Amino acid sequence: MRPIQFYYIKGRDFFNAGRTSTTIKRHLREKEYPPGVIQRVAIIAYEAEINIVCYTDHGYFFLYFLDDRVRIIVKDRGQGIEDIDLAMQEGFSTASDExxxxxxxxxxxxxNIKKNADRLAIRSVPGVGTVLEIDVLTNSEGRSDSMGTTLREVMDRANLEFLTDGLDIDRELTGGYAGDLLSDVNANSSAGNVWVTVLTHPNVTAVAGLKELAGVIIAGGIRPGADFIEKAYSEKIPILFTEMNAFDVVAMLASLGVTGNS
Amino acid sequence: MKLSEIKKMLNADLIFGEELIDQVEVETAFASDLLSDVLAYSKENALFLTGLTNPQVIRTVEVLDLVGVVFVRGKVPQMETVELAKRKGIPLLRTKCIMFETCGRLYGAGIKASRIMVD
Structure with a gap:
C-alpha cells in the first residue's frame, strides 16, 4: 500500500459516516499495527469523520504511514471553530437536534480525539474551515510530547544541501507551499511553512522573511548566487538546495507528513 | 456468557445473528444513548446496550470491536442499521426491558462493566 492515502468525505451523508474510518481501520490491520494503535487511530478517524459529516459541506483525510507514527491530516470546508479552547472542552457542543x-x-x-492522540494541532478559520493534524505513535502505546517534522529531518531524508550553515532548521514545520510567483506565495503561504521554488532571485528571501517562513528549498538544480545567500542570512531564512525537481520535492515532503495549507 | 443465554434472560427477539449468538461470548457491557461517550469510554469486546437505532450504532461497534447490540425499550432498529449489521456480521437483539432493567439483569448474571469508572 502507498505511504499516503487520500479519502474524500461528503458532508450531511449520515448513512455513510464512519465508512472511511472503518476502511482506515482495515488498512491498519493489514499493515499489522499493534491493536492499541489501530483502536486509537480508528476512534480518532471516526470522531473526525462525524465532525465533517455533521458540520461541513465536505472534507478529506490524508493518512500517512510514517516511520514511527500514523499521521492523519483532516481538512474541511465548513463553518470553522470560533473558539478552539471552548470546543476542546468536554460537553461543549453546537450540534443540532438532528x-x-x-x-x-x-x-x-x-x-476524544485529543485523548487518543500523541499530538494534535488545530487550525481553524471561522467561515472557511478547519485543519486537524493528528499523530499516533506506533512504536509505543504511551503518549509523548512528540514534535512534527522539522527542516532538518527533511534535509536528512532527501540529502538536501544546506546553504546557510548556522541558521535554525529545528523548528516544527506548519506545512508547505510551492510556487514560483512571489505575489502568490506572499498571498497564500503561512508562517512556519517551508517554501519550495525554482526561483533564485534574492527577493525570495525577502518574501520568506516577511511571511516568517521556516525556510526555502530551491529545487530544480539552479544554484542561487552569493547575493541570495547574503540576503538569506540577513533575513535569517534557512536555504536548502537540491537537484530534484519541485514536484519530487513536494512528494518527498508529503511522505514526511508535511502538507499544504488549503 | 453466551449471547444466546442473554437473549433468554432479556426475553429478547433476535433481529440478526442466528449463527452467531451461540459463538459470541460476553463478559462486559456498555450502556449508553450517546455514541460519543461509547467512543470515549467503552473498551473492546463489550456488548452494547442502547436505545439508538441508526446505522451509526453499527459503525461505532465496528470502530471499537464491540461484540453485539441489544436495543432496549423495545426500539426497532432502522432497516439500514440491520442491513449494515448483516454485512458486518454483528448480532442484534431487541428487548422490551428499559435500560435500567437490562443492565440489572446482566449485572446480576455476572456481566461486568466495560469500564468501572470514568476519570
Missing part, C-alpha cells in the same frame, strides 16, 4: 438524535453532539468529539 445530530443529537443520532447519538452525537455530546461535546466529546475533539476531546
Amino acid at each position: 445530530i443529537r438524535k443520532l447519538g452525537f453532539g455530546a461535546g466529546m468529539g475533539l476531546a
Whole structure:
C-alpha cells in the first residue's frame, strides 16, 4: 500500500459516516499495527469523520504511514471553530437536534480525539474551515510530547544541501507551499511553512522573511548566487538546495507528513 | 456468557445473528444513548446496550470491536442499521426491558462493566 492515502468525505451523508474510518481501520490491520494503535487511530478517524459529516459541506483525510507514527491530516470546508479552547472542552457542543438524535453532539468529539492522540494541532478559520493534524505513535502505546517534522529531518531524508550553515532548521514545520510567483506565495503561504521554488532571485528571501517562513528549498538544480545567500542570512531564512525537481520535492515532503495549507 | 443465554434472560427477539449468538461470548457491557461517550469510554469486546437505532450504532461497534447490540425499550432498529449489521456480521437483539432493567439483569448474571469508572 502507498505511504499516503487520500479519502474524500461528503458532508450531511449520515448513512455513510464512519465508512472511511472503518476502511482506515482495515488498512491498519493489514499493515499489522499493534491493536492499541489501530483502536486509537480508528476512534480518532471516526470522531473526525462525524465532525465533517455533521458540520461541513465536505472534507478529506490524508493518512500517512510514517516511520514511527500514523499521521492523519483532516481538512474541511465548513463553518470553522470560533473558539478552539471552548470546543476542546468536554460537553461543549453546537450540534443540532438532528445530530443529537443520532447519538452525537455530546461535546466529546475533539476531546476524544485529543485523548487518543500523541499530538494534535488545530487550525481553524471561522467561515472557511478547519485543519486537524493528528499523530499516533506506533512504536509505543504511551503518549509523548512528540514534535512534527522539522527542516532538518527533511534535509536528512532527501540529502538536501544546506546553504546557510548556522541558521535554525529545528523548528516544527506548519506545512508547505510551492510556487514560483512571489505575489502568490506572499498571498497564500503561512508562517512556519517551508517554501519550495525554482526561483533564485534574492527577493525570495525577502518574501520568506516577511511571511516568517521556516525556510526555502530551491529545487530544480539552479544554484542561487552569493547575493541570495547574503540576503538569506540577513533575513535569517534557512536555504536548502537540491537537484530534484519541485514536484519530487513536494512528494518527498508529503511522505514526511508535511502538507499544504488549503 | 453466551449471547444466546442473554437473549433468554432479556426475553429478547433476535433481529440478526442466528449463527452467531451461540459463538459470541460476553463478559462486559456498555450502556449508553450517546455514541460519543461509547467512543470515549467503552473498551473492546463489550456488548452494547442502547436505545439508538441508526446505522451509526453499527459503525461505532465496528470502530471499537464491540461484540453485539441489544436495543432496549423495545426500539426497532432502522432497516439500514440491520442491513449494515448483516454485512458486518454483528448480532442484534431487541428487548422490551428499559435500560435500567437490562443492565440489572446482566449485572446480576455476572456481566461486568466495560469500564468501572470514568476519570
